[in-house]
Amino acid sequence: MTWLLPLVAALPLLVAALLALVGKWLPHRAADVAALTVVAGSLVLALVVVARTANRLVLHWFGGWRPRAGDFPVGIAFAVDRVGAGFAALVLLLLFAALLYSWRYVEEEHYLYLVLMLAFGGAMVGFVLTGDLFNMFVFFELMSVAAFALTAYKVEEASPLQGAFNFAVSNTVGAFFVLFGIALLYGRTGSLNLAEIGVRLTNDGRHDGLVVAAFALLTCGFLVKAAMVPFHFWLADAHATAPAPVCVLFSGVMVELGIYAVARVYWTVFDGVLGEFQHPIRDVLLAVGCITAVLGAVMCGMQRHLKRLLAFSTIAHAGCFLIGIALLTPDALAGSALYVVAHAFAKGSLFLAGGILLVARDDIDELLLQGRGRGLHYAGAAWLLAALALASPPFLGTFTGHALLDDAASVEGYWWVPAVIAFATIGSTAAIVRSGARVFLGWGESDDPLLSEQPAESAAPGEQEASLALMQAVTIVLAVAGLAVGASTRLAARAVEAAHHFVSRADYARAVLDHQPLPPAPSATWHTTTLSVAWALVTLIGSFAVGFASLYRKRLPHAVTNALARALAPLRAVHSGHIGDYVAWLTFGTTVIGGLFALTIR
Amino acid sequence: MSVLPYLLASWLLVIGLYGIVSSRNLIHLTVCVSVCQSATYVLLLAIGYKEHGTAPVFADVPTSRRTVDPVVQSLTLTDIVVAVAVSALLLSLALKAHDHHGSLDPAEMADLQG
Amino acid sequence: MTRTMRLALFGVSVAGFAALLVWGVADLPPFGHYPGPYGDVIVKLSVPQRHMANAVTAVVFDYRGFDTMGEELLLFAAAASVALLLRERREHEVEDIVEPVRSDAISAVGVLAAIVTLVVGLDVVAHGFITPGGGFQGGVILAASVIFLFLCVDYRRYAKVGASTHTEPIEAFGAGGYVALGIAALATGLGFLQNFAELGVPGRLSSGGSAILVNWCSALAVSGGFLVIFGEYLQENMAERHGRRKLG
Numbered sequence: 001m002t003w004l005l006p007l008v009a010a011l012p013l014l015v016a017a018l019l020a021l022v023g024k025w026l027p028h029r030a031a032d033v034a035a036l037t038v039v040a041g042s043l044v045l046a047l048v049v050v051a052r053t054a055n056r057l058v059l060h061w062f063g064g065w066r067p068r069a070g071d072f073p074v075g076i077a078f079a080v081d082r083v084g085a086g087f088a089a090l091v092l093l094l095l096f097a098a099l100l101y102s103w104r105y106v107e108e109e110h111y112l113y114l115v116l117m118l119a120f121g122g123a124m125v126g127f128v129l130t131g132d133l134f135n136m137f138v139f140f141e142l143m144s145v146a147a148f149a150l151t152a153y154k155v156e157e158a159s160p161l162q163g164a165f166n167f168a169v170s171n172t173v174g175a176f177f178v179l180f181g182i183a184l185l186y187g188r189t190g191s192l193n194l195a196e197i198g199v200r201l202t203n204d205g206r207h208d209g210l211v212v213a214a215f216a217l218l219t220c221g222f223l224v225k226a227a228m229v230p231f232h233f234w235l236a237d238a239h240a241t242a243p244a245p246v247c248v249l250f251s252g253v254m255v256e257l258g259i260y261a262v263a264r265v266y267w268t269v270f271d272g273v274l275g276e277f278q279h280p281i282r283d284v285l286l287a288v289g290c291i292t293a294v295l296g297a298v299m300c301g302m303q304r305h306l307k308r309l310l311a312f313s314t315i316a317h318a319g320c321f322l323i324g325i326a327l328l329t330p331d332a333l334a335g336s337a338l339y340v341v342a343h344a345f346a347k348g349s350l351f352l353a354g355g356i357l358l359v360a361r362d363d364i365d366e367l368l369l370q371g372r373g374r375g376l377h378y379a380g381a382a383w384l385l386a387a388l389a390l391a392s393p394p395f396l397g398t399f400t401g402h403a404l405l406d407d408a409a410s411v412e413g414y415w416w417v418p419a420v421i422a423f424a425t426i427g428s429t430a431a432i433v434r435s436g437a438r439v440f441l442g443w444g445e446s447d448d449p450l451l452s453e454q455p456a457e458s459a460a461p462g463e464q465e466a467s468l469a470l471m472q473a474v475t476i477v478l479a480v481a482g483l484a485v486g487a488s489t490r491l492a493a494r495a496v497e498a499a500h501h502f503v504s505r506a507d508y509a510r511a512v513l514d515h516q517p518l519p520p521a522p523s524a525t526w527h528t529t530t531l532s533v534a535w536a537l538v539t540l541i542g543s544f545a546v547g548f549a550s551l552y553r554k555r556l557p558h559a560v561t562n563a564l565a566r567a568l569a570p571l572r573a574v575h576s577g578h579i580g581d582y583v584a585w586l587t588f589g590t591t592v593i594g595g596l597f598a599l600t601i602r
Numbered sequence: 603m604s605v606l607p608y609l610l611a612s613w614l615l616v617i618g619l620y621g622i623v624s625s626r627n628l629i630h631l632t633v634c635v636s637v638c639q640s641a642t643y644v645l646l647l648a649i650g651y652k653e654h655g656t657a658p659v660f661a662d663v664p665t666s667r668r669t670v671d672p673v674v675q676s677l678t679l680t681d682i683v684v685a686v687a688v689s690a691l692l693l694s695l696a697l698k699a700h701d702h703h704g705s706l707d708p709a710e711m712a713d714l715q716g
Numbered sequence: 717m718t719r720t721m722r723l724a725l726f727g728v729s730v731a732g733f734a735a736l737l738v739w740g741v742a743d744l745p746p747f748g749h750y751p752g753p754y755g756d757v758i759v760k761l762s763v764p765q766r767h768m769a770n771a772v773t774a775v776v777f778d779y780r781g782f783d784t785m786g787e788e789l790l791l792f793a794a795a796a797s798v799a800l801l802l803r804e805r806r807e808h809e810v811e812d813i814v815e816p817v818r819s820d821a822i823s824a825v826g827v828l829a830a831i832v833t834l835v836v837g838l839d840v841v842a843h844g845f846i847t848p849g850g851g852f853q854g855g856v857i858l859a860a861s862v863i864f865l866f867l868c869v870d871y872r873r874y875a876k877v878g879a880s881t882h883t884e885p886i887e888a889f890g891a892g893g894y895v896a897l898g899i900a901a902l903a904t905g906l907g908f909l910q911n912f913a914e915l916g917v918p919g920r921l922s923s924g925g926s927a928i929l930v931n932w933c934s935a936l937a938v939s940g941g942f943l944v945i946f947g948e949y950l951q952e953n954m955a956e957r958h959g960r961r962k963l964g
Contacts, residue, residue: 006908010895013789017892020796021885062782062898064907072757076782112800119793126786134677138786141684145790148691149797155804158702162711165695169622172635172688176615179642179681180737186674187649187744190752206743213740237714302716452716574717577712579631580623581717584726587619591732598736604746612737616730623726624719645741650755653748658759658771661846661919665763671755672762672771676780679772679852683787683938687794690945694801697952 005060005078008045008088009129011038012095012122016115023111035114036099039121043092046125050089053082055501055520057511059131069514073193079131079512082498083337087128087253087260090341094252094348095121098245101352101474104467113153120146120249127257131512133182133269134192136261140178140225144171147254151242159455163241166579170234173586174224181218184210185269194268195512198505202272212601215270216594219262219285223593226258228322229292230585232315233575236299239311240454244355247307251314251351252344256321259340263325263333263502271505278328280600284593285326290420293319297427299575301550302568304366305454306354306435310347313390313428317343320421324405327417330499332408338485338495339401345482346389346397350432352475353379353386357439360468364457366435371442378472380440385479387436389486391429391543394536395528398425399486402539403532404496410531418535426542433547444551449561452572489526496524607648614641628696628706632689639685643678650674767915767923773850777927777934781909784930785894788937792891795944799880802948807880810954816870826868833861841935845924851931855938862943871954878943887940893933897926 015038023031049058058080061067065075080088099117123143130136148171152164186192188210189200201211220231227235235255239247266281274281296316303309317339324336356379358364361372373380389397402421409417437443485491500521501507510516553561574581614637621634650671658669696706703710717725745751758779759771768774776784817823841854866874898909906912909930916922924931 003902003905003908006898006902010899010908014892014895014899017789017792017888017895020792021888021892060908062908062910063778063780064901064910065779066907072753074754074757074761074779076780109800109803112796112803115796116793116800119789119796123786123789132783134680134780135783135786138680138684138783138790141687142786142790142793145687145691145797146793148695149793149800152695152698152801155698155801158699158711159713161695161699161702162713165628165692165699165708165711168688168692168695169631169635173619173622173638175684176638176642180615180645180740183642183645183649184740184744186646186677186752186754187750190750190754192673192754208743209739210741210743213736216736217740240714308714454716455713572716575716576717577715578717578722579708580625580719580722581725583619583622584722584729587623587733588725588729591729591736594736595732598739604748605742605744607747608741608744609738612734612741615737616734619733620726620730624723648747649744650750650752651748652750657848658755658762659769659846659848660763660771661769665759669759669771671750671752672758672775673754673780675772676775676783679776680783680787683791683852686942687790690794691797691801694798694948697949698801 002060009126011042012118016118020115031111039096046089050085053085076132076135078129081501083502088125091124091253098248102245116146150246151238160241163237167234167238174221177217178221181214184214195509198269199509216597220590222258222261230589233582236311240308244351247351248348251347256340259321277601284596289319289322293424297424300428300431304451306364316424316428330503334495334499335401335404342398342485345478346386349382349386349478353382369439373440382475382479383436387432389482391540393540394533396483396486400492425539429543430546434550445554448553492526493524497521611641611645632692646674767918768845769918773844777930788891791941795941798945798948814872830861830864851934855935858939859942883943890933890937
């Protein structure tokens with residue numbers, strides 16, 4: 001069993017290297033088949049691991065450096081619980097869909113594209129499976145470098161360069177913060193293994209400047225990847241310009257990995273020593289999550305570039321994911337996990353539909369595309385289904401995620417959190433509904449005073465001969481999958497059980513270091529409450545109502561639109577596209593969050 | 603004095619960030635990113651230093667001899683490779699940006715806004 | 717945001733940020749008195765357990781070999797990225813450029829230097845487990861030896877030796893070989909990347925076991941990666957300098 005684990009990450013990486021070796025001479029389709037096969041193989045292995053991690057932590061010590069019980073761990077370990085395995089499976093599934101979609105969509109230097117996609121996917125899988133802090137950093141950098149290059153794929157245009165550059169510098173600065181935090185922890189505990197660091201910090205017991213600073217730096221570094229406010233500026237730039245299948249991975253799993261990392265590091269390393277400060281930590285992270293959710297929703301409504309619109313929608317939803325982690329309970333964490341899965345499929349489908357529009361209609365601007373999407377039935381249907389999934393209707397799509405989050409928040413006394421989540425959902429999904437109606441149905445006014453101007457974008461030269469049928473098929477399947485996630489209460493119950501293992505630091509440490517088995521989680525059954533169904537109806541009706549209404553924003557009285565535009569102008573101005581601004585905000589955000597931790601954890 | 607190398611690492615990080623924020627040239631910006639990276643090297647290596655310790659190579663030195671920490675050196679090696687990779691990428695992006703805009707000023711590159 | 721606002725925002729934050737960093741590092745163990753167990757354990761074990769005299773290389777290629785694999789792949793991905801981003805310029809556009817160095821003395825010394833550097837590089841790689849050195853350090857030196865050809869002889873000779881048809885396979889072989897070695901160990905029932913060969917005598921060239929193979933793979937990957945990246949930049953530069961227009 002343990003031998004399966006390294007293969008899940010290593011196989012895509014091996015094939016990436018092989019394709020670099022022979023790819024120039026292979027026919028395109030052979031390279032595609034090779035890539036798809038290895039991803040499918042890894043996915044099967046990942047699903048096997050998911051099945052086997054029901055009440056068990058699966059471990060692999062690299063180099064054979066398995067410590068005897070109680071010995072110091074000198075090697076690197078993959079330590080996989082169900083949440084980690086599930087995430088790895090999600091990564092591979094999305095990668096498979098993206099590669100299938102790119103069958104003819106991405107033609108230039110096709111083998112290099114495949115090499116980078118496989119490296120990107122393999123690195124994300126490694127990141128999720130590992131139990132070593134520095135190993136996390138290495139995979140973090142590997143996935144980042146591949147992502148930067150994939151963003152700039154269309155080098156013939158100017159905006160991908162801006163997107164990639166801003167993405168690269170922002171995330172690299174975030175990585176520095178992570179490394180600084182790792183160095184601080186190494187200085188205190190002398191170890192790089194997550195479980196071992198946690199044990200040593202807890203035994204030491206000091207929560208002094210070093211521990212708090214390390215926590216702040218690690219959290220902020222990972223929150224940069226997770227695109228939380230004010231670290232989020234790079235996301236919109238990167239998504240607007242990267243090819244659609246790449247955006248599927250960015251929005252579906254890459255951003256979510258940042259949130260996963262915050263949760264994993266907190267629950268394995270810091271929970272013991274900072275456990276008594278759960279309230280301030282919860283409050284700070286909740287604040288970040290809520291601000292991000294609201295800001296993402298507001299900015300989303302002001303976009304006419306479809307991919308940038310979807311990017312801000314991702315930011316809004318990512319804020320909600322962080323809210324789930326911030327509540328620091330297993331139920332909320334399970335809610336975030338389910339929400340992530342449904343969102344990944346739905347958002348992925350939306351990006352792929354945008355890609356279809358770009359190829360078939362050579363444009364991605366909502367106003368310029370008005371009514372021109374009419375012939376693309378499958379893309380339009382996928383857009384509708386995915387928007388439906390994101391609107392969290394009762395028993396479909398992101399419903400189970402939302403319900404678990406809302407219930408957990410109410411139990412902990414944060415009665416206003418469901419309202420924030422609903423606002424974020426309605427705000428971002430309304431924009432998606434609006435743009436879908438405008439593009440695929442031709443409804444609405446031909447102008448909208450509140451939308452930001454964007455540079456034009458057209459399909460890259462190699463993108464014309466795409467296989468529309470295959471692209472549409474993948475798009476529809478993802479949309480349906482997104483809807484289906486919410487329908488399974490068994491999935492919800494399993495997620496809650498898995499979350500219980502995720503949050504127990506002592507059990508994790510005993511399993512990794514002393515080879516003790518995990519105690520079984522309390523078996524959960526999950527019931528829908530009337531309140532969650534009520535919220536679901538609110539978000540469903542709200543998203544569609546606001547969406548259709550905003551088609552006619554031009555008809556609002558001038559005084560109203562002028563006032564709104566003036567109020568929103570500073571927010572818009574802040575998203576300036578200038579990397580200096582982004583890094584200044586990064587520093588500001590880290591200082592504020594670190595300062596809040598410093599003041600409250602003493 | 604015993605905290606001075608760590609303060610140096612913090613200073614390097616801060617000055618590198620200042621360089622990035624105030625930069626008017628993409629190449630200069632890339633080098634500032636490297637300066638931030640150097641901050642992490644200094645921090646790691648300073649943490650691992652042991653007074654009167656020699657290099658952890660035992661070809662000509664008995665294994666009982668006090669040496670500095672080898673693990674941080676390995677971490678720094680990895681860190682250097684990361685710096686190379688990121689710099690290589692940023693420089694190629696700067697090259698292409700110059701091709702498109704004729705300038706290396708980040709302010710000229712800000713097409714995507716709002 | 718205007719430049720003033722940007723610098724003001726940064727100025728306001730940096731004081732707090734620096735304070736956060738200083739507050740964090742103040743609690744580190746005093747410089748020179750690091751107590752951490754990881755290093756001590758490795759130093760105690762590296763010779764008796766692994767027969768490797770160089771503890772750093774032991775950590776890089778054996779104890780934490782998986783990190784090094786990730787890092788080789790990182791360099792590999794960077795080289796692939798540079799090749800992807802600079803793909804509009806093709807090698808054959810510039811392969812006829814000569815740009816010779818005009819001094820025969822420099823060319824002669826340069827070729828000599830290239831050969832010496834090559835040998836030194838190979839030596840550093842081979843002795844990685846005995847003296848300071850190893851795949852990384854040696855790989856960079858090996859790359860430098862090829863670059864000497866451009867610096868001291870002419871571009872065409874460099875382009876012949878450092879052509880992407882040579883460097884890209886070397887680099888891919890190095891990175892892929894590393895992963896393949898890991899999987900091979902797995903296939904024989906050991907841990908991924910576990911050292912599966914005879915460990916040899918510490919202090920001799922033969923020490924290190926199968927980590928020797930991993931060492932050489934990393935040397936190939938590093939030298940190949942550097943040469944790919946350098947080659948791409950040089951192509952752009954040569955094309956600019958000789959007024960070659962981009963195709964399409």
